[in-house]
Amino acid sequence: MKKRSAMSEKPSKYYVTTPIYYVNDKPHIGHSYTTILADVLASYHRLLDVPTWFLTGTDEHGQKVQQAADANGITPQEQCDQTVVRFQELWKRLEIQNDDFIRTTEERHKKVVQETLQELFDRDEIYKAEYEGWYCVGCERFFTEKDLVDGNCPECGRPVDKIIESNYFFRMSKYQDWLIDYIESNPGFIQPSFRANETLGFLKNKELQDLCISRPKSRLAWGIELPFDAEFVTYVWFDALINYISAVGYKSDEEQFEKWWPCSCQLIGKDILTTHTVYWPTMLKAMGVEMPQSIFAHGWWLTGRTKMSKSLGNVVNPMDMIDKYGVDAFRYFLIAEMTLGQDASFTEEAFVKRYNSDLANDLGNVTNRVLNMTSRYCEGKIPAISKDGLDTVLEDALWAETTAVAEQMGGMIGDMKLDASVAAVMGVVRKINVYLQERAPWSLAKEAGNEAQIGYCLYTAAECLRVCAALLYPVMPEKMAALRTALGMSDAKPQLDKLIIFGVLEPGTEISQPGALFPRIELPKKDEKPAEKPKKQKQQPKKKDEPAKDGLITFDQVMAVNLKTAVVLEAEKIDGADKLLKLQVDLGSEKRQLVAGIALHYKPEELIGKTIVVVANLKPAKLRGVKSEGMLLAASVGETLRLVTVDGEIGPGASVK
Structure with a gap:
């Protein structure tokens, strides 16, 4: 079979970030999804030997944190220290391989925020003025009268408070025309494209206001103190957004900062689109810092058609799903189920259906068949192969389909079509199964002299399975490492430069039996009606074909x-x-x-x-x-x-x- 080389052009470096998460409560499925998504992207680039940096962390200032601390009878710092552990423990359980975890209460971050504020103040990008407006505690944002919807916050629908106070403002409005032009001139900056249109609609249909970037300590004491006025702390969003650059050396390590910035991909949920596509770019512009290459807003996880909400009691706890079904299955479902940019529904029934279909029936079944037949017909070892005198039409076609998907993978990952990439790999898995049915090595084994054909058949199936395991490794690292080990591979982590070279599996290497990688799941049926009792039948005369008294049957x-x-x-x-x-x-x-x-x-x-x-x-x-x-x-x-x-x-x- 023909050897092929590179999968796709690879970038010189890859820096991916998640939003930093509030520490006012425990993490939920939304936090898990964004972080798993970032982990899959980072893992894929690491396999390509692309220098990669993956940042996540926690947002530890602001009114919501202070209120949570007050409710729990502890200090805000204690609230942060207790809650951050939940995120860090969950990331370990989810097999997240982040390179850095930043907390906005760390000195390395606070120092950069204060230096940035002072610099912008000195250049008159920040000024003091009296403000009158409507404030939403939940979103920690001010809104004008016309922004409100039925008198409530336009973002979350909560009641708002009218506040009149002196504050400091960032001259965000002066960058409105620049930002419109930048977004239109850089179509990949905000993704998906309809989110860019959403931001452009916001910018073109209303006059951009200056951004209030402070809170008086008399109202909110928990925050980073303004370096030029000790009576105020920094607005949580102005503080939090700077983490993306403070974590990679901005104003502290110029060499490190130049290595990683601009960020390759900043992942966010669609509910924080405005802060990341209006506040953040204008802040960077004022600071003289290059824009990130891409800001990608994914959708929400719904329960049926309803957004998950703690108040509605329909939030999925990731820990519960992991304990019940395993880490890799949970990661697989989240990546496979959501088309990036769109909303997706999470129900346990949908999870089990996809698990049984994709993982138990397809991938698990093919793995068992390949390993069991190799044990039976090849003495439990990867067979030696030669094409001489063999009919390899089916094998060549299967390998061509497998490598075609591998070569498309880079483009699909680059286009953020992760669900499509997973679906393409599972399509190959199903084709391996169909191929085995067509080649039918069990039938070949009935006649002597077919050993070479059987060996080539099973070797090809195992090679294609190896490729699938490598492509799925960023999504399911533990299970795919186990599959590679079962195929006799000493390196559990794949090398993508060898991915589409036919002949990587070493003939003579002993395989192993990993057991059921994905045992089938059965959910109890809801509202299962008891079977109706059969109606009593009248005694029928004995038919001719009933057993005779001597026990014989017809x-x-x-x-x-x-x-x-x-x-x-x-x-x-x-x-x-x-x-x-x-x-x-x-x-x-x-x-x-x-x-x-x-x-x-x-x-x-x-x-x-x-x-x-x-x-x-x-x-x-x-x-x-x-x-x-x-x-x-x-x-x-x-x-x-x-x-x-x-x-x-x-x-x-x-x-x-």
């Missing part, structure tokens, strides 16, 4: 039993039932669940990948409350029990006659 009765081959995809014990195992099996045209009393004779991991014989037309029943949609066949003598299988390999769904 040919028609034998033919009424539908026996089919099935491949075991997953197996697990049933709580409280020592003898029962719950199996997920592939019948070729469908997946089914069986309950079998074989737990004393087989460990669940021993069953994965086995081809068994099942009664496919048995009426479903419940055993210990678990639904069984068929029955497997087994033979027993005394205390010995063995499953009934077929002679040689055959695909699922074959009729047993």
Whole structure:
């Protein structure tokens, strides 16, 4: 097969940031999503050997933090110190590999904020004046009368307070025309493009006001003190936005700052679009600092059609999802489910459906099939290969499709189409499965002399699986590292420069069995109605084909039993039932669940990948409350029990006659 080289052009460096998160409460799914998204982007660039810096952190000043501290009976600093741990612990659980974590209460940040304020004040970019306006505590922003919606905050809908006081103002209004021109001249600056249009609509349809950048200590004491007036602290947004440059050496380490700035991608939620696409660029312009390359606003996570809200009680706790379903599955769902820029819905039902479809049925099933057949036909080792005299049309086509997706990946990541990139990889996974059905190595094994064709088949499938594991590694690092190890690779972390070279897997290397990477999940059915009792039937006269008194049955009765081959995809014990195992099996045209009393004779991991014989037309029943949609066949003598299988390999769904 032809060797290919580079995947795509790579940047000279990559600096990605998340917003810094308020420490007035524990983190939720919105925080998790943005941080996982940044981690995936950073991980992908690291695999490309691009110098990468990933910054996240916490926003620890402002009225909301002070109010939370007051409510908890502690100081604002204690509130920050206690809450920041929740974020740091969650990032560890989510396998986040950030390079820096900045807290705005750190001296390195406060020093830069004060120096910046003094510099802008000295250049008359900041001035003092009396202000009268409407203030929203939740958003920590002032609004004019015409900004209000039904007398409430236009951003969050909360009631606002009328305030008259002296404050300091940043001359933001003088940059209105410049900002409009900059956005229009740099189409990649604000993404997606409709968010750029939203900002332009804001700038073109109203006169931009100067920004109040202070709060009197008499009203709010928790903040960075203004260097030119000790009676005031800095407005939390002016303080917080500067973290993106203070963390990489602005005014403290010129070499470090020049290395990483301008930022490659600043990830935000759409609810903080104005602060990041109006306040932040005008601040940088006044400071004489280059603009970030891209500010990307993603959508909200909804429950059904409703925005997640603590007050509504519909917020998803990331820790609960991780404990229940695992870190990698949670990361996968968030990346695969949301089209960047649009809103997405999170329900447990949707999570389980995608998990079972993509991870358990597709990726997990293909992994089991490739590893099990390699164990069976190649003595558990990566086979040696040669194309001499072989028909490799199917293999060449599969490899071409696999490498095509790999080569497109860089462009999709660059265009922030992460959901599409994941979908493309899962498309390859499904094609591997289809390929195995078409090549059918179990059929080839029935005749002598097909060893080379079988080896080339399984080697190709394993190579394509290796590529998929590498492309999914930034999304699911733990599981994909386990998959690479199972394929006999000593380096758990992939090297993308070797990604689309055919022949990376070393012949003769022993593979291993990782067990079920993604055990199937079953949710209890809501409002499940009990089955109706069958109506009593009148006694019918005995038919000709009923068993005779000697126990013999007719040919028609034998033919009424539908026996089919099935491949075991997953197996697990049933709580409280020592003898029962719950199996997920592939019948070729469908997946089914069986309950079998074989737990004393087989460990669940021993069953994965086995081809068994099942009664496919048995009426479903419940055993210990678990639904069984068929029955497997087994033979027993005394205390010995063995499953009934077929002679040689055959695909699922074959009729047993």
